[in-house]
Amino acid sequence: MSVLxxxxxxxxxxxxxxxxxxxxxxxxNEYQKQLAAxxxxxxDKIIPCNIGNPQILxxxxxxxxxxxxxxxNVPGLVDHPEAPSIFKEDAIARAKHYxxxxxxxxxxxxxxxxxxxxxxxVCDFLERRDGYPADPETIFLTDGASQAVQGILRALIRDENxxxxxxxxxxxxxxxxxxxxxxSLCGYYLDEAASWGTSTDELKRAIEAGREAGKExxxxxxxxxxxxxxxxxxxxxxxxxxxxxxxxxxxxxxxEVYQENVxxxxxxxxxxxxxxxxxxxxxxxxxxxxxxxxxxxFTGECGRRGGYMELxxxxxxxxxxxxxxxxxxxCSNIEGQLMVGMMTNPPVEGDxxxxxxxxxxxxxxxxxxxxxxxxxxxxxxxxxxxxxAAEGAMYTFPKIxxxxxxxxxxxxxxxxxxxxxxxxxxxxxxxxVVPGSGFGQEDGTYHFRSTILPPEEAIDEVIEKTSxxxxxxxxxxx
Amino acid sequence: MSVLxxxxxxxxxxxxxxxxxxxxxxxxNEYQKQLAAxxxxxxDKIIPCNIGNPQILxxxxxxxxxxxxxxxNVPGLVDHPEAPSIFKEDAIARAKHYxxxxxxxxxxxxxxxxxxxxxxxVCDFLERRDGYPADPETIFLTDGASQAVQGILRALIRDENxxxxxxxxxxxxxxxxxxxxxxSLCGYYLDEAASWGTSTDELKRAIEAGREAGKExxxxxxxxxxxxxxxxxxxxxxxxxxxxxxxxxxxxxxxEVYQENVxxxxxxxxxxxxxxxxxxxxxxxxxxxxxxxxxxxFTGECGRRGGYMELxxxxxxxxxxxxxxxxxxxCSNIEGQLMVGMMTNPPVEGDxxxxxxxxxxxxxxxxxxxxxxxxxxxxxxxxxxxxxAAEGAMYTFPKIxxxxxxxxxxxxxxxxxxxxxxxxxxxxxxxxVVPGSGFGQEDGTYHFRSTILPPEEAIDEVIEKTSxxxxxxxxxxx
Numbered sequence: 001m002s003v004l005x006x007x008x009x010x011x012x013x014x015x016x017x018x019x020x021x022x023x024x025x026x027x028x029n030e031y032q033k034q035l036a037a038x039x040x041x042x043x044d045k046i047i048p049c050n051i052g053n054p055q056i057l058x059x060x061x062x063x064x065x066x067x068x069x070x071x072x073n074v075p076g077l078v079d080h081p082e083a084p085s086i087f088k089e090d091a092i093a094r095a096k097h098y099x100x101x102x103x104x105x106x107x108x109x110x111x112x113x114x115x116x117x118x119x120x121x122v123c124d125f126l127e128r129r130d131g132y133p134a135d136p137e138t139i140f141l142t143d144g145a146s147q148a149v150q151g152i153l154r155a156l157i158r159d160e161n162x163x164x165x166x167x168x169x170x171x172x173x174x175x176x177x178x179x180x181x182x183x184s185l186c187g188y189y190l191d192e193a194a195s196w197g198t199s200t201d202e203l204k205r206a207i208e209a210g211r212e213a214g215k216e217x218x219x220x221x222x223x224x225x226x227x228x229x230x231x232x233x234x235x236x237x238x239x240x241x242x243x244x245x246x247x248x249x250x251x252x253x254x255x256e257v258y259q260e261n262v263x264x265x266x267x268x269x270x271x272x273x274x275x276x277x278x279x280x281x282x283x284x285x286x287x288x289x290x291x292x293x294x295x296x297x298f299t300g301e302c303g304r305r306g307g308y309m310e311l312x313x314x315x316x317x318x319x320x321x322x323x324x325x326x327x328x329x330x331c332s333n334i335e336g337q338l339m340v341g342m343m344t345n346p347p348v349e350g351d352x353x354x355x356x357x358x359x360x361x362x363x364x365x366x367x368x369x370x371x372x373x374x375x376x377x378x379x380x381x382x383x384x385x386x387x388x389a390a391e392g393a394m395y396t397f398p399k400i401x402x403x404x405x406x407x408x409x410x411x412x413x414x415x416x417x418x419x420x421x422x423x424x425x426x427x428x429x430x431x432x433v434v435p436g437s438g439f440g441q442e443d444g445t446y447h448f449r450s451t452i453l454p455p456e457e458a459i460d461e462v463i464e465k466t467s468x469x470x471x472x473x474x475x476x477x478x
Numbered sequence: 479m480s481v482l483x484x485x486x487x488x489x490x491x492x493x494x495x496x497x498x499x500x501x502x503x504x505x506x507n508e509y510q511k512q513l514a515a516x517x518x519x520x521x522d523k524i525i526p527c528n529i530g531n532p533q534i535l536x537x538x539x540x541x542x543x544x545x546x547x548x549x550x551n552v553p554g555l556v557d558h559p560e561a562p563s564i565f566k567e568d569a570i571a572r573a574k575h576y577x578x579x580x581x582x583x584x585x586x587x588x589x590x591x592x593x594x595x596x597x598x599x600v601c602d603f604l605e606r607r608d609g610y611p612a613d614p615e616t617i618f619l620t621d622g623a624s625q626a627v628q629g630i631l632r633a634l635i636r637d638e639n640x641x642x643x644x645x646x647x648x649x650x651x652x653x654x655x656x657x658x659x660x661x662s663l664c665g666y667y668l669d670e671a672a673s674w675g676t677s678t679d680e681l682k683r684a685i686e687a688g689r690e691a692g693k694e695x696x697x698x699x700x701x702x703x704x705x706x707x708x709x710x711x712x713x714x715x716x717x718x719x720x721x722x723x724x725x726x727x728x729x730x731x732x733x734e735v736y737q738e739n740v741x742x743x744x745x746x747x748x749x750x751x752x753x754x755x756x757x758x759x760x761x762x763x764x765x766x767x768x769x770x771x772x773x774x775x776f777t778g779e780c781g782r783r784g785g786y787m788e789l790x791x792x793x794x795x796x797x798x799x800x801x802x803x804x805x806x807x808x809c810s811n812i813e814g815q816l817m818v819g820m821m822t823n824p825p826v827e828g829d830x831x832x833x834x835x836x837x838x839x840x841x842x843x844x845x846x847x848x849x850x851x852x853x854x855x856x857x858x859x860x861x862x863x864x865x866x867a868a869e870g871a872m873y874t875f876p877k878i879x880x881x882x883x884x885x886x887x888x889x890x891x892x893x894x895x896x897x898x899x900x901x902x903x904x905x906x907x908x909x910x911v912v913p914g915s916g917f918g919q920e921d922g923t924y925h926f927r928s929t930i931l932p933p934e935e936a937i938d939e940v941i942e943k944t945s946x947x948x949x950x951x952x953x954x955x956x
Contacts, residue, residue: 004765004792005796010632010633013802014799053582061585066551069548073544074547077548077564086558086564103534104781105539107778107779108534108780109531143811173806176806287480295587303583304584317482317484325494328624330624333781333813333814
C-alpha cells in the first residue's frame with residue numbers, strides 16, 4: 001500500500017493541466033527516441049513548435065552576454081594574459097564590475113530579492129523605457145517569470161472563493177497555478193474577430209459572473225503581447241484596464257515577457273507601469289505586478305531561468321510578506337540574475353561589443369518578423385483555417401475547422417477535436433504543436449498554437465508538411 | 479484601499495516563519511550599509527554565520543567545475559586556438575561532451591526532469607555510492623534541494639489534517655513550507671543528551687500524538703547529517719526509521735545534502751537508499767525521496783541553485799503527477815544541472831584536473847573539520863554553555879543559559895530569549911547567528927546556530943569576540 005497514488009495525491013495538483021508539456025509532447029519524445037534508434041517513421045526528425053525555446057531551434061545567444069558569464073565564473077580569468085585574445089574588452093570590464101559588486105561571486109547565495117547591482121540595472125532600464133523612476137526595493141529577481149507569477153498567485157489565493165481573471169485563450173501557467181493553489185479561474189474571452197482584443201464589456205461581464213458565483217475577484221491577468229494569441233494592446237485599451245482595476249479593486253498582473261517581440265509597423269509595446277503612471281497620482285493605489293524574462297525577446301536564454309518582477313503600489317505589509325516568501329528559496333540562481341543585468345544593460349555605442357550586439361539583435365527580430373508573416377499567410381491559405389496576424393510574441397494561433405467525422409473519432413478516443421488534429425499532425429509530419437484546448441477557447445472553436453521559431457529554411461518545410469497533412473486530413477474526414 | 483495587506487494576504491504565507499533570513503539578518507544588513515557609509519560601530523565588519531554560504535566567506539570554487547561552465551557558455555570556445563592556454567584538457571573534453579548531449583546548449587529549456595546526460599551521471603554516482611542500480615527516470619534535477627523539498631510537501635499536503643513528522647530542532651524550510659501549504663507539522667524531538675539522536679520511542683510518540691490530534695500522518699523528514707544539529711545517524715538507527723515508515727505508511731523524506739560533510743573518524747555517511755535496499759524486497763513499498771544539492775559538501779556552489787532528488791518506490795501514478803508539477807516550471811536552470819553533473823562525476827585519476835580537484839576537496843574538508851572542532855571546544859568553555867560535537871554538516875548548535883533578568887528584558891521587548899541574546903551578540907560584535915527559536919527546541923532551553931564557515935584565521939576572531947561578549951552579557955544580567 002503506497003502513500004501516494006492518484007487518489008491520495010494533493011487533488012489540487014491532480015486537477016492541474018499543462019498542455020505545453022503534455023501528452024503530445026510526451027508522444028513526440030517517444031518518436032525522438034525511436035528515430036535515434038534508427039526506426040523508420042513517416043518523418044526523419046521532430047520539429048518542436050510547441051514551446052517558445054529559440055536556442056533549441058538554432059537561435060544563437062548574444063555573444064557579449066555569454067562572454068561575461070564565462071569571465072565571472074573562472075577565478076582569475078579577467079586578469080589572465082590570454083583573456084584579451086578571446087574576450088572583448090567591454091565583456092572583461094563588465095565581468096570585473098560584477099565581481100566587484102557581487103560578494104562571493106556566482107557561487108554564493110545573494111540577497112533574496114537578487115543582487116543590488118542587478119536590481120539597479122533593471123531600474124535604470126525601466127526609467128529609460130517608461131520615463132518614470134523605479135525603486136530597486138520593488139524589484140525581485142526570480143528563476144524565470146514563471147516563479148514570479150506563481151508567487152503572486154500564492155499571495156492572492158486563500159481558498160476556492162478567491163477568483164483570478166485570466167484571458168481565454170491563456171498561457172496554461174496561469175490555469176495550472178490557480179488550480180494548484182486551490183483558487184478559481186474567472187475567464188474573460190479575447191475577441192478573435194477583433195484581433196484578439198480585450199473589451200471592457202467582456203471584462204465587466206467576467207467580473208460580474210465571478211461575483212455571482214460567490215467569488216471574491218482579486219486580480220486581473222493581462223498578457224501583452226499575447227500568448228498564445230500574439231495581439232499587442234493599444235494604450236487606450238490599457239487605460240481602460242487600469243481604470244477597471246481601480247474601480248473593482250483588482251491587482252493587475254501584467255505578463256510583459258514578450259515586450260521586445262513586436263512585429264507590426266503601426267504598433268509598439270507600452271508597459272502597464274507607464275500607462276498607470278501617466279494616469280496620475282489618483283492611480284497610486286492600483287497594485288501592479290509586472291513580469292519580464294530573459295527567455296524571450298531576442299535574448300532567448302530560456303535555460304538560464306532569469307527574470308524579474310516589479311511590484312508597484314503594494315503596501316509595506318505586502319512587500320514584507322513577498323520578501324519572506326522569496327527568502328524561503330534563499331535566492332534565484334545568480335547567472336540568471338546576471339543575464340537579467342545584461343539584458344537590461346546591454347553594450348552601448350562605442351563599446352567593443354556594440355556592433356555585434358546590434359547586428360545579432362536586429363537579425364533575430366527581423367527574421368522572427370519574416371517568419372511570423374510567412375506562417376500566418378500560409379495558415380490562411382488552408383481550407384477552413386483563419387489566422388490573425390501575430391502582432392507580437394512568438395506564436396501563431398490559427399482557428400481550424402475540424403470536420404464532423406473527425407470530431408466523432410476524437411470523441412471515441414476521449415480526446416478534444418483539436419488534440420486529435422494535433423496528434424495526427426505529429427504522427428504524419430513530426431511537427432509538434434499544442435492544441436487550442438490546452439489554452440482555452442470559445443466553445444465549439446478549435447485552434448492550435450505553433451511557435452514561429454523554426455529557422456527560416458525550416459519554416460518552408462513546416463508550411464509544406466502542414467499544408468500537405470491538412471489537405472489529407474480534411475479529405476479523409478470530409 | 480489595497481487588495482493585499484497583512485489581513486488579506488494568504489494567511490498560510492503570513493503564518494510561515496524563516497529565521498535564517500529573518501529579523502536579525504535584516505538588522506545586520508542595515509549595519510552593513512552603515513559601515514559602508516563610514517559609520518562608527520562597535521565592530522568594523524559583519525561576519526555572517528547565519529547561513530551555510532561557504533563562498534561568501536572565501537571558500538574557493540572547484541576550478542574544474544568553473545572551467546567547464548565557462549567553456550559550454552561561449553559558442554566556439556572549446557575549439558578556440560587559445561583555449562588550451564587557459565583551460566585544462568579534461569575540462570575542454572567535458573564541455574564538448576555536454577555540448578554534444580545538450581540540445582540547444584545552456585540557453586535552451588531542457589527536459590522538465592533535467593537533461594538525460596546529467597541524470598545518467600547522477601545514477602552512476604548513486605550506484606558507486608550505494609551498490610544498487612538507480613534509474614534516470616526517478617531522478618529530478620531541481621533548482622537546489624529546497625525546490626525539491628517544496629514539491630514533495632506540496633504533493634503530500636491536502637489540508638490541515640495532513641501531518642508531516644519533522645525533527646525538532648529542524649531546518650525552517652520544512653516548517654515554512656508546511657505552513658505555506660496549510661498542513662500540520664508534527665514535531666519529534668532529537669535528544670540533545672544523546673548527541674541529538676533520533677529515538678524510535680520518540681518517533682512513535684509523535685506519530686501517536688499527531689493521530690490523537692486528528693491528523694493523517696503522511697511523511698517523516700530526516701535530516702542526515704543534521705541541520706542545525708550536526709549529528710550523523712548510525713545504520714541501526716536508520717533501519718529502525720525505515721521500519722517505522724513501513725509499519726506506519728509514511729513517505730520517508732531524506733534530506734542528505736550534507737552527505738560529504740562528516741568530520742568524525744568513527745562515523746561515515748550511509749544513504750537511506752542503501753539502508754532501505756539492504757533491508758530487502760519486503761521494503762520495496764517504502765516510498766523514499768532523497769535530496770542532494772551542489773550548495774553544500776566541498777562544492778559549496780550555493781548561487782548555482784543546483785540539486786536533485788531521487789524518488790524510490792513511488793507509484794507510476796505519483797511519478798506522473800510529479801512530472802507534471804515540474805513541467806509547469808519548464809525546467810531547472812541548466813548550469814545548476816551541469817554543476818550537479820560535475821559534482822557527481824568529478825575528474826578521476828589520470829585526468830589533467832585530478833590533482834587540483836583532490837587538493838581542493840581535501841583542503842576544504844580538512845579545514846572544515848578543524849574549524850568545527852575549534853568552535854565546539856570554544857563554546858564549551860563559555861559559562862552556562864554546552865555544545866555537542868558537530869559530527870557533520872556545517873553548523874554548531876550550542877545550548878546557552880539565558881539569565882533570568884535577560885529573559886525578562888526579552889519578554890518586555892517581545893522577543894524570544896535566544897533571539898534577544900543573538901541580537902545583543904550582533905550589536906556588540908557584528909557576528910550574525912540564528913537563535914534556536916528559529917529551528918524549534920525543547921521548551922525552556924535556548925540555543926543558537928553558528929556556521930563553521932568563517933575562514934580559519936577568522937574563526938579565532940569569532941571565538942574571541944563571542945567569548946568577550948558572552949562574559950559581558952552574563953555579567954550584565956547575572
